[in-house]
Amino acid sequence: MTNRTVRLISYGFCGLWAGFGIFFLAWLVLASLKTNRGLFRAPFTLADSVHVENYVRTWLAADFGAYFLNSALLVTGSVLGILIAAVPAAYVLSRAQFRGRNALTSFFVVGMGIPTPLLLVPIFVIMAGLRLGDTLTGLSVIYIALSLPFSIYVLTGFFSSIPSDLQSAATIDGCSDFQTFFYVMLPLARPGVLTVALLNFVGLWNEYQLSLIMLNSPEVRTLSLGLYSLITSMQYSGADWVGLFAGVVITTVPSVLLFIFFGNKMIEGMTMGGVK
Template identity: 40%
Template sequence: MSSLKTDREIFTSPWSLPSSLHFQNWSDAWNTANMGRYFLNSAVVVAGSLFGTMLLGAMAAYVLARFEFRGNRFIYYLFVGGMSFPIVLALVPLYFVLQNMEMLNTKHGLILVYIAYSLPFTVFFLTSFFKTLPTSVAEAAMIDGASHTRTFFQVMLPMAKPGLISIGIFNFLGQWNQYMLPYVLNQGEEKDKLLPQGLVELAVSQGYKGNWAVLFSGLLIAMIPVLAVYIIFQRQVQAGLTAGALK
């Protein structure tokens, strides 16, 4: 409601409906406040990192869940240990690593970092999920002549769709709202910043010029993708979270 009000209405009647709908606030946030460019930058980074996280995480989890080999548990617990590693402790090393690789202040550098920090929870979640899938289906595919790669991509991966959607939602939320990593690793030109960085700068600027209606519009722009994704996939999310209980 606040994104459709004037600044005066926001302060004089914050709980009431707007007297008229000021859609111009959304346009100002998208164009004047550069929320449109920040939104697209975030969309590119999150799309690339989400694809890489889901692909690599599913492959690693499948191997750890379905194959017995020396070091299986050790690798699995390494991923589990990665879940307890705070981002703050790695910011300085990450900065110099990306600088040495000439990927500092770049989208592909951020994508690789997002993938690395999303993999531990992804592998942990999907390993348990792959263990719930019936082995008879994979064995039947192997008997019919399918390779391990074909069995994984054409048989097991479609069966794991509820789990993939569930962990995909969690990764999307974490990566879309990530602020600390881009703040440290993406301090290049203004046009290359991500949406969380742009929102913070917009909020800070309110102390000097006070366009609160545009700020609320920017917040709404950041919220819409998250709400849309959950509304569309809410049934799959619930199915993925409860699948393990039905084993």
């Protein structure tokens, strides 16, 4: 096959995949604005009237407002903690020359391959011993620790792609190591930092397994646990499918908005080098 044919097939597949995602998201929004009877009577048609009360009921009666706030605080704090730890570490691993640098870099790469289920029992025991179980603070510490290997690996590759001549020029101009990092290298690495932040935010926003293990109290539940509790309550209080779809939309909106506004920056950070 020619390169043009390969490109057409690739674009066609990506177009179909994107079309399926857009269709599913649009159907989800439309379904959440119907009544339960209207949903099952005509699942693929527009609603005769818009029922915004589905969102109000889910937000208030199902405590999704509290769950949303918990998730926002937890994920935002975790992403900030990841960046504070990963960015300097990646810079040092990519630029500094010291004994054991390659071994330390390989150590973080190996950390990416450890399955999370193998760590559930040790993590639970450690958090219980530190009295951080059933708290958003303890879960945030776990998120940061488990996300560091991937974040450091990505950022190390990005810092390595920045020309070393820029670092040398900053040193010649009299910049200290901290000034070189903060005023020269970090601005150049901004697309990579944004990429890591977005990927971690989306991944942690939708995380469920660790939240289920670590959080038991209703007041510290996240949105993923809120959806689970909503599904469980449907077994006893009736099938409120439109309320469930409203909860899914509420959970999905932040991730979708991030990709809409910052998707190009993320792609730029994954593909570009450090030469500007």
